[in-house]
Amino acid sequence: MILRAVFGINKGVYYNELGKRFSQFLDLFNSPIYTTTLFLPFLQKNLGKWSPWGNFKYQQQAIYTLLEQEIEQRKEVKNGEDILSLLLSATDEEGHHLSKAEIMDELVTLLFAGHETTASSLAWAFYWVHSQPEVYHNLMDELATINPETDPTEIAKLPYLSAVVSESLRIYPSVIFAFGRTLKTPLEFMGYALEKGLTLVPSIYLVHHHPDIYPDSKKFKPERFLERQFSPYEFIPFAGSNRRCLGYALALYEMKLVLATVLKQVDLTLANPRPILPVRRGFTLSPSGGVKMKIANKYQFIHR
Numbered sequence: 001m002i003l004r005a006v007f008g009i010n011k012g013v014y015y016n017e018l019g020k021r022f023s024q025f026l027d028l029f030n031s032p033i034y035t036t037t038l039f040l041p042f043l044q045k046n047l048g049k050w051s052p053w054g055n056f057k058y059q060q061q062a063i064y065t066l067l068e069q070e071i072e073q074r075k076e077v078k079n080g081e082d083i084l085s086l087l088l089s090a091t092d093e094e095g096h097h098l099s100k101a102e103i104m105d106e107l108v109t110l111l112f113a114g115h116e117t118t119a120s121s122l123a124w125a126f127y128w129v130h131s132q133p134e135v136y137h138n139l140m141d142e143l144a145t146i147n148p149e150t151d152p153t154e155i156a157k158l159p160y161l162s163a164v165v166s167e168s169l170r171i172y173p174s175v176i177f178a179f180g181r182t183l184k185t186p187l188e189f190m191g192y193a194l195e196k197g198l199t200l201v202p203s204i205y206l207v208h209h210h211p212d213i214y215p216d217s218k219k220f221k222p223e224r225f226l227e228r229q230f231s232p233y234e235f236i237p238f239a240g241s242n243r244r245c246l247g248y249a250l251a252l253y254e255m256k257l258v259l260a261t262v263l264k265q266v267d268l269t270l271a272n273p274r275p276i277l278p279v280r281r282g283f284t285l286s287p288s289g290g291v292k293m294k295i296a297n298k299y300q301f302i303h304r
């Protein structure tokens with residue numbers, strides 16, 4: 001879906017190739033060797049395709065080559081409202097376009113940030129809905145009020161569906177830490193005297209499990225989000241302030257529409273009733289082994 005948002009219409013073989021390359025590239029970050037290399041510049045030595053940094057650069061280049069081809073083609077045919085079209089036509093105050101390198105960096109950032117995060121969050125949402133019969137029934141009762149003609153923006157406003165998505169993002173936030181913030185001035189914070197230049201890394205997971213804010217925090221209870229509103233300091237799956245996730249509105253919209261559309265089309269059951277534990281996958285907190293499900297029944301529900 002992030003490929004479609006960024007590049008527009010479905011492009012068959014090109015998508016498959018780029019999708020495959022991207023997944024392989026993201027998988028590199030599952031290994032501590034690769035994540036360590038990213039943070040320690042002296043390990044960043046290209047000793048050929050079989051060395052960690054060499055492989056990283058090789059895979060990165062393969063993606064850049066594919067993106068470059070697409071940008072060249074798109075310069076000829078400007079079509080549509082996708083992000084690549086917008087980037088190609090954007091100009092600064094003096095009428096200058098973005099360079100190819102700038103466009104590629106923007107594309108990679110969006111694909112990287114928008115792929116695994118949303119996919120993991122959706123996998124968790126499917127898991128929670130199907131591991132709690134009461135939640136499933138409440139959600140299906142609400143989804144019974146929509147039909148193929150219902151406007152997607154109306155679906156995204158459904159209260160219980162929204163609460164299910166929020167509670168999924170709370171209990172296992174797919175990004176556990178916000179980016180670090182470096183203090184420009186000294187700060188007195190909860191009795192600590194913090195010096196200028198110190199980098200603070202807010203923990204999203206710990207905020208979401210603070211017992212004063214979320215009693216019984218290990219329990220999946222969408223009702224929390226119906227009973228009260230949480231402030232931007234209490235519920236922070238997309239972190240906060242002026243560097244809050246750029247894609248948060250798209251991600252929430254996407255999650256709600258995918259859940260509603262799939263649940264209206266198929267009856268799913270978890271392939272294995274045992275609890276699924278979280279595991280680090282790249283930069284995200286993902287369901288260990290994935291969420292395997294079986295299709296019990298299929299229905300005709302084609303959204304306009």
Ligand code: HEM
Binds near residue numbers: 109113179242247
């Ligand atoms: C459920 C899905 C997602 C989650 C949980 C998530 C979470 C986050 C978090 C925690 C940050 C760090 C923000 C901070 O430190 O203040 C972030 C940054 C970012 N996200 Fe997301 N994200 C999601 C989906 C997306 C999507 C779909 C896109 C792109 C369309 C995206 C693009 C970005 C970008 C560009 C940044 C960097 C923003 C900046 O530094 O100014 N994210 N995201």
